[in-house]
Amino acid sequence: MAEPTQKHTRRTPIIGMEVHVELKTASKMFCGCANDPFHAPAPNTYTCPVCLGMPGGLPVANKKAVEWTIKLGLALGCKVALFSKFDRKHYFYPDLAKGYQISQYDQPLCENGVVHTELGDVRIHRVHLEEDTGKLQHTTIDGKRVSLIDFNRSGVPLVEIVTEPDIHSAEHAKAYAKQIHEIVRTLEISDADMEKGSMRLEANISLADDPNVLPNYKVEVKNINSFRFLEHAITFEIARQDALLNDKKIPAQETRGWNEEKRTTIVQRSKENAEDYRYFPDPDLPPMTFDAKYVEKLRAELPMLPEEKIKKLEDLGIKPEFAQLLSSSEFPLSTLETLFTAAKGKGFEPNQVASVIINRKLDIRQVKTEHVLEILANTYTKDEVDPKELESAVSAVLEEQPKAVADYKAGKTQVIGFLIGMVSKKLGKKVSPKLLSSILVRMFSSKY
Amino acid sequence: MGTLNTLTLTDAIRKLHNNEITLDALYADVNSAVSSKNSALNIYLAQDKYAEKSAEKGTLSLLRGVPIAVKDNFLTVGLPTTASSKVLDGFMPPYESTVTSKLKKAGGVIFGKTNMDAWAHGSSTETSDYGPTKNPRNPEHLPGGSSGGSAAAVAADMCIAAIGSETAGSIRQPSAWCGVVGLKPTYGRVSRAGVVAMGSSLDCPGPITKTVEDAAILLNVIAGQDKYDATTSPVQVPDFTKMLKTGVKGVRVGIAYIDHEKLVGTPAAKAVEQAAEVLQSLGAIVDRVPLSQTLKDNTILTPDYAIGVYTVVQRGEVSSNLARYDGIRYGHDRTHFGDEAKRRIMLGTFTLSKGYADKYYVKAQQVRSLYIQNFRQLFSRYDVLISPTSPGYALKLGASKDNPMFGELEDMLEEPSSITGLPGINVPCGHDKKTNLYLGLNIVSAQWNEGLVLRAGYAFEQNTYWNSWLKKDK
């Protein structure tokens, strides 16, 4: 399957992202209904007067959802508002039970943060808390096109993270999205499962001739269900917009959905006139105030975040690439430290441990320390071999394996692994792969 | 025909407790009144066929199984709830409002659902989609609204007590027009959970009764913080019945609004002046509070601006609260809205819309703050403020037609205390023998001071002859 190529554009992509995360609180945002739409036994079984939008239903805010949102904001380097409130956002749609969504308008819980990625910083504009809508499914019944509505998801707490338009490439967007994913999972506030919809990505994309001047249009892309799709969608959009601009046309301000099958974005809704949501403070919900002491208490409860962990790993001597890969929560720092110490006792370096964990995809939460040490021993043996014996063994193998040699010369450098194995077999000893590899490479370049 | 239906709540409870009367006899008389008068007056939209059965369960509780009329915007399981709108025609609530739930727990019976202005939009009960209710004192006249059905049910002795709701005048004004007692509690005193929302920052459920003591009894039952309503206050609920009888000696009373151009020299203003004299004779310290067009210490800000505030805030909130009625999850689609509902929803949408929200909605909320400041200052000088409840007697049927601002003008005198969330009571204070229509006295106090409002109302009621249940002279 051909990958869409990033067409080379002289323009600067200006990309902002909106990520929605469903919080995994026990109950919904404004009512005591079970918050587990994905595992509900049947449609419309987790509803009540509030989330079903019944007459007389009144919202009461979930304390944990508020605290988790503040913690997320802190983890993203944001400033927490000392005064915040909920506002009503009005629009009509069948999955929106009340005809308005309770969200936050001008006084969100968190603002002005920053996320560091290996491809550059991304400033966080705001983090706010709102409620999710019900779920709509399109189908045909008795020949008539209808929509089926399930309100199990209506009222689930939803955090929205909005960036500044600081992202300038598809790869950068992916790095950002992955960071958010990692932070959210480290905080244990959401499963952030994109297939199940507990984390949703949206990108606002435009191209600027002058990187210092924001373009006068932007295209919103939705329905992105994975990091890979995110990259594809952005790459496609950049190319599509570039072509239009080259033709002296301004891309239409609209909402497009990514269609992975067709590998294109498709128009969903025109946004020429921005919607009038008629925001006003929700009179049913008293405002929230927080003092500095409370915010600091929440900050103290934060677990170690990926960025801090990476630094600690690097301080232990781990290479940056390895540190990045080990930053995710599947590799608890304390477990890693235990392994490094044990390995050092047997004469192995932390980077060797890291390499083994990464290459063999070990789950260090399950695997025993002894097993890891065993693998280290097999991989990085200290068997002594006479250099002359080594050289002659290598030469012999190269003579015996003309196809492998031909493959190597054709560019299939991974055949070295096979050759290393053959040499070890011939010698009947375990030899350092690194050492063998350098000998082989030397021989190839000199003899062949 | 028996007369047990004319008992006050206080007396009915006592007599049932003492076995002086039976529930059977009481219900027989109430049912009799209903069958003879309901079709002419159009008070009840629905009735509980099994009311007496439910009554038997309540005999050992405070309310002893008495029949209570409830405005049709309170959700009641087993009885349809329509808010007098065709949009909710046939709607059977799957859950109970907190207020009716509390009434039931206290042994009260939800006897029937009363007619109202559709969605509580109005001050006449003429905008009901099920026809107007007529004033039992004089059926050529309106009962007022939006709790017109509940006030009429009390006036017609078709219940022992009733429950209504006020957003701006909707308890007090129909109570004045029907010659009964109506109490609007402090906003946040009584739960709105399970009440069809109209103006979320304004709506107050409250009792409509034959006497002030009756109102205190019901307030005891329905008041209190509710976990299903985040705007209810944790402030303690005292026993309001114990706060009634200490009299008004030394109570500082301010007379308000009678110098307004619409009230000067009117029977309503005269009745309030006479009421002030009564309170003075009972030991109250009475003073006039001059009307002012601007915010000034020791004057009361004219209610004219409160009309604008209320109009914008209420319609904005209602346009939002009625957005959920789309016929998908329940009810019927939006073509079933009546004219008044359409007007209010659209105006509310307009005043919240882009480009206009600052000019209208924000401005209205700022003027609201001015009224709060005004009352705060006045209640440092006065304990209660009194005024006419309504500019005049109940108007004739048809008076509200085609007047988009009818309600707001009729409720002008209640709007200041409504937009500021203060408690107020209406007690009858005048009566026209020719028309049999009444005038009402509005007594208002500071936040959470229902006790004082009830005390002043009780003192006035007990020392005059306007209450048609206490003294039969007038």
Added chain:
Amino acid sequence: MSTAVVQHIAKLANIPITSAEEKKLADGFTTTLGVVDQLKKLDTSTVEPTHQVTGLQNVLRDDGIDRDRMFTQEQALANALHTHNGYIVVEQILDQE
């Protein structure tokens, strides 16, 4: 208040109105807004808007499931005109997905 504005508002408010109703509504709004415009006479330049009169803050609920208040599927669907296999049914809206 023009009928064009009335049409726009009707759309925004999702209220179906006929062209006959438009003029009447426009006139009614003009009257109402005339009353509201009186508010301009008051100086509110130094005043904060009041959105809530109770003064309450931080009314938050502990994160627990309230089974008493939850509906069964039957209760949730009891008043819906059209249902199908537990879903609430509505005519399809064509502009999405």
